[in-house]
Amino acid sequence: MYMGSHILGSKTITDRMLCSWIRCRRKAWLDQNENTHKKVWSAHRALQLDHQHKSLEGFLSNSPQKGIDGLKRGAREVVGVRLRGLTSLGFHIEGHPLLLQKINGNSFWGKFSYIPITVRQGHRITRENRLSLAFWGYLLExxxxIEVKYGLAISKVNNDLEVxxxxxxxxxxxxLLDSLKRINKEICKEDPPALISDRKKCALCSWKQLCDEKANQEGxxxxxxxxxxxRKNILQEIGISNLNELASTSPIDLSKKxxxxxxxxxxxxxxxxSQAKVQSNLIPKRLGEKxxxxxxxxxxxxxxxxxxSDPDARHDFLHGFILLRRRENGEWSLDDAKYKPILNIENNNEKAILNKIKHRLKAFQDIPVLHYGETELLSFYKLAKRHGENEKEIKIMTVNFIDIHARLKRGWLLPLSNYSLKNVAQWLDFRWTYKGxxxxxxxxxxxxxxxxxEIxxxxxxxxxxxxxxxxxxxxATWKIAEWLLNEQ
Ligand code: SF4
Structure with a gap:
């Protein structure tokens, strides 16, 4: 039995359980059975709630009414409703729709009925959106x-509300019913399901720390x-199940398979x-001699x-620059580094921002411009293109850009599961001012x-x-560049 678990006794399946299960089966199980103290606060979750709040606020015409009484009265919009019901498969379900909206129809209440509203995160409707609406619709019916034939997915993007x-x-x-049947079966198992294959999704999850520890322990x-x-699925298919097994495989054999x-x-x-070996023996490995x-x-x-940036609003709100000078003795020192930010608060005059960045780049036109990852080059390129700069001019302005992440990956294998700025700089003992x-x-x-x-x-x-x-x-970008300089 899994440590610290207390297996769910009730078979009531909630909308929250459904959403967790769609994201990751293990998450649904942990939510029910693991000690909540092991959860960590997630900024991603806070961002989602913030977006949800703004989208609902943008959608509501007036103050919504609350609870079942609001439905009985035929209020235009109702929040805070708890719906309980039974599935055709015989188990109990419970949901708290974000918002219900009145439409025409002959329902139990009178000459009106309700449809559920969900909030879309990102640019696409997800399975979570569809099945949440179906879940609330099923209960509402x-x-x-009266049948609930549709629901609405809303999302506030910049100042526009998309419906x-x-x-x-x-x-x-x-x-939906098939999913509920599977949840009902899985949630009562003694041990949690395996880690999700696509662990990028874990960045959004409050169980990340717990699952990282498990992944690390088990290789x-x-x-x-x-x-x-x-690739994980493929490796498992050919009989390699963990990091150590991968590290001890012959390259010719693996290539063939x-x-x-x-x-x-x-x-x-x-x-x-090679990467698995480096992670197994914790010794970085230089690639080539260039x-x-x-x-x-x-x-x-x-x-x-x-x-x-704010990716949902497609808004680069801050362009930060640090100028670093080499001392006469040849050493680089951060002591007199000058930080010069360009803030783009309102995002209503891109041209002016572009001119400021161009001015900055021109003032230091013959010196290397270090950045980590491709975002800076791509964003500048797109910004310049949007404002009519030609390819030749852009090339001149970006000729000294150096992607430290790309150079690092070309030159080294590190004992790290990912080469993000945070991960690599922390491995080099750099600490951000604000922890976490x-x-x-x-x-x-x-x-x-x-x-x-605004408020x-x-x-x-x-x-x-x-x-x-x-x-x-x-x-942090500089720390990594400096390490590359010292180790090359
Ligand atoms: S951290 Fe990842 S594997 Fe663990 S529960 Fe969350 S999504 Fe699933």
């Missing part, structure tokens, strides 16, 4: 005695850098084995560039700061936190 009608087909309802294949969900899954898998076999950062050999200055800060938390601070300005017309100190976080990202 039992209450109002999409989701038809609840027979197929969706059948999928789960998803821990090997370069092994995603698909992977060849039937395509050239890309076949070619990457030796690299996967100098990794030749541009920095005689450089007297470098500019470090890092962007903070990351891109999602910075985005949350940004949205909270914007809201504090209370009062500025919180969260913008300062963001600036500090962005400055730390620039310094």
């Amino acid at each position: 039992q209450f109002q005695k 999409e009608k989701i038809i609840l087909t027979k197929k969706t309802k059948a999928e 789960d294949l998803s821990e090997v850098n370069g092994v995603g969900a698909k 992977l060849s039937k899954y395509g050239e890309a898998h076949e070619k990457i076999a030796p690299q996967l084995i 100098i990794i950062l030749p541009e920095l050999k005689f450089a007297k200055e470098v500019l470090i560039y890092d962007i903070e 800060s990351n891109g999602a938390r910075a985005l949350l601070w940004w949205r909270q700061w914007k809201r504090s300005v 209370r017309n009062r500025r919180s100190n969260k913008l300062e936190w963001i600036l500090k976080y962005n400055r730390d990202d620039c310094i």
Whole structure:
């Protein structure tokens, strides 16, 4: 039996259970059976709730009424309704729809009925959206005695509210019942399901820490850098079940076995084995002998560039730069590093922001511009294109851009499961000013700061936190570049 578990006694399945199960079966099980103290706060979850709140606020015409009484009275919009019912399979279900909206129809209540509303996160309708609507619709039908044929998925994107009608087909309802049947079976098992194959999804989950520990202890294949969900399945299919087994496989043998899954898998076999070995013996490995950062050999200055964005709003709200100078004795020192941010608060004059960045780049036109990952180059390229810059001009402005992440991956294998800025810089003992800060938390601070300005017309100190976080990202980029310089 799993440590700390107390197996669910009741068979009531809730909408929250359903959503967790759709994201990850293990999550649904842990939510029910594991000690909640092992959960960690997730900035991603806070961002989702913030988006949900803003979308609902944008959708509501007036203050909604509350509970079953609101439904009885025929209120236009109703929140806080708890619906309980029974499935055709004989077990109990319970749901708390986010919002119900009145439409025409002859229901148990009178000449009106209700449909459920869900909030879309990101740009696409998900299975979670469809099945949540189907779940609430199924319960509503039992209450109002009229079929619920559709629901709405809403999402506030920038200042626009997007509303999409989701038809609840027979197929969706059948999928819901099948899912409920499976949840009912799985949730009562003694041991939790395996880790999700696509562990990128774990970034959003409050059980991440617990699952990371398990993956690490067991040498789960998803821990090997370069092994995603698909490759993990393939490796398991050919009989490799953990990191140590991968590390001790012969490259020729693995290439041969992977060849039937395509050239890309076949070619990457030796690299996967080397990566697994590095993670197993914890010793970094140099790849080739080529100098990794030749541009920095005689450089007297470098500019470090890092962007903070709100991806849902497609808004790069901060372009941070640090100028670093080499001392006369040849050493680089952060002591007199100058941080110069360009803030794009309103996102209503991109051209002016572009001109500021161009001005900055021109002022330091012959010096290397270091950034981590492709975001900075891509964002600048797209911004310049949107404002009519031609390819040749853009190329001149970006010719000195150096992607430290790409250079690192070309030159080294590290004993790390991923090569993100946070992971690599922390491995080099760099610490961010605010413990536990990351891109999602910075985005949350940004949205909270914007809201504090909009609602209370009062500025919180969260913008300062963001600036500090962005400055730390620039310094972390430098720390990795410096390590590459010292080790090359
Ligand atoms: S951390 Fe990942 S594997 Fe663990 S419960 Fe969450 S989504 Fe599932």
